[in-house]
Amino acid sequence: MTTATMISTPITAHWRDFLALTKPRVMTLVVFTGLCGLLAAPGTIHPVLAFTAILCIALGAGAAASLNQWYEADIDAKMKRTANRPLPAGRMDRQSALHFGVGLSFFSVILMGMATNWLAAAVLAVSILFYVFVYTIWLKPRTAQNIVIGGAAGAFPPVIGWAAVTGDITALPIALFMLIFFWTPPHFWALALFVKTDYAAAGIPMLPVVSGEVVTRRQIWFYTAIMAVAAMAPVLLRLTGPVYGTVALLGTALFAVFAFQVYRRRESDQARMQPERRLFKYSILYLFLLFGAVVVDRWVMA
């Protein structure tokens, strides 16, 4: 078969490849924080509508992931970690991924609007557009601060979950947004320090590659400090109760200890990155704990 006929023959992709396109594993944190936003909101929502709202957040995240891979197929092909994704591996044609992503975007936003309210649907639409246009297309290939701004896309779910119940956005969902927003840089850069990536080969300016490890470690510490303020803001503004206050104080203190250790180290040997791995693993637990505490507080206060 010649190259020309290979290109003209449409690929019948397996349904599992469409599922892989939505990055189901990344979705867990998105679904969890969205659910916490929904459960922390005052007022009641019918369980079926609550389920639909969370489903829409998951579908929207899947749509954004699909469009991200549609746009980055050439970049993914150049990196070992991503070369086996459906598009770079040649198991699916780009058109299918584009249609799937656009279709899923519209479906999730319209279903959200019909089932809950159009404010939640609008924020969902903004988060998808932000991830695809602002992060993937505009900032990711241009600046080493890409994941800082891109983190905003991951910070939307609790706001959407909250808005689905109340139809408004108040101080607490904004505080939760800020928490995830400032949590993303230390979380992601800790990973970037110990995972040997080939971002450089793909032409993506990741901070450790562009500015070096010392700068990355300093930035991790810098964003941890801002994150700590965001984590304590709900306590200081009296938006949450004693459970969140305790968990946030202890959890953030431990986060700061781990981040400070990473900040003070000068180590580039991949085999000796235990503190960096610890910070990364703990950062995931940290977010689960704090969001869980917001929900527990809501139930305690009710």
Add this chain to the structure above:
Amino acid sequence: MTPEEEDIIRARQKSRSLVTGLLLGFFVILFFAITLAKIGTSDTL
């Protein structure tokens, strides 16, 4: 296209149709449930 390749594609099409069918069935049930939930809360309007 060899018969083997055609068989693989036929099998994929079959499984895709099956998954699409199941998803459609799921959304029929979900939309019905959403409708009931919406009717149930409409008396507050």
